[in-house]
Amino acid sequence: MLIPNQFIKLEFNPATDTLFVEWPNIHDYTLYELRFILAELINTVRNYDIKKILADSRKSTITLPEQEYGAIVDQFAKDLSTTRLQKLARLTTGLGYREKAAEKAADEVKGAFSVRSFYTREEALVWLND
Numbered sequence: 001m002l003i004p005n006q007f008i009k010l011e012f013n014p015a016t017d018t019l020f021v022e023w024p025n026i027h028d029y030t031l032y033e034l035r036f037i038l039a040e041l042i043n044t045v046r047n048y049d050i051k052k053i054l055a056d057s058r059k060s061t062i063t064l065p066e067q068e069y070g071a072i073v074d075q076f077a078k079d080l081s082t083t084r085l086q087k088l089a090r091l092t093t094g095l096g097y098r099e100k101a102a103e104k105a106a107d108e109v110k111g112a113f114s115v116r117s118f119y120t121r122e123e124a125l126v127w128l129n130d
Contacts, residue, residue: 003044007037010044018128019050023057026064026072038076045083052128053080054121056091070101077105081112089124092117 003010009022021041026034045053062069080088090102099117106115118124 003048005037005040005044007033008041010041012048012050016052016129017050018052018054018125019045019048021053021055023055023060025060026062026069031064031068031072034072038072038079042076042079042083045080045085049084051084051086053085053088054091054124054128055088056121057093058091060093066101070104073101073105074108077109077115081109085113087128088113088115089128090115090117091121091124092119094119 001012001014003012003019008024009020011020012018013020024034024037044050064072092099092102102115102117109115116124116127118127
């Protein structure tokens with residue numbers, strides 16, 4: 001089931017309670033829009049009472065400075081920790097600073113929900129549905 005959103009692709013599978021999110025491109029000129037998109041994503045997780053997310057960031061491009069990107073990822077993780085989310089699987093980019101920011105954010109929300117990174121969608125789905 002596609003969840004309407006004009007900025008990012010959100011596909012929800014009610015049978016597995018999993019939301020698939022295609023991570024958007026992030027540029028400094030879109031910071032306001034990015035904050036809006038992430039707030040909408042948090043509202044979607046809350047409103048649909050989603051327990052699992054599969055986030056694909058492999059195709060997104062990021063042109064923000066490392067520190068700004070890290071702050072956005074940290075805030076997003078903290079906001080997710082206020083929902084009933086149980087697991088978040090990331091399809092990894094393999095890019096150093098992006099992975100470092102994701103790991104730092106995951107450490108900060110330990111206990112609220114589990115986070116793991118994967119290279120393939122299949123591996124991520126196995127872990128999410130365990």
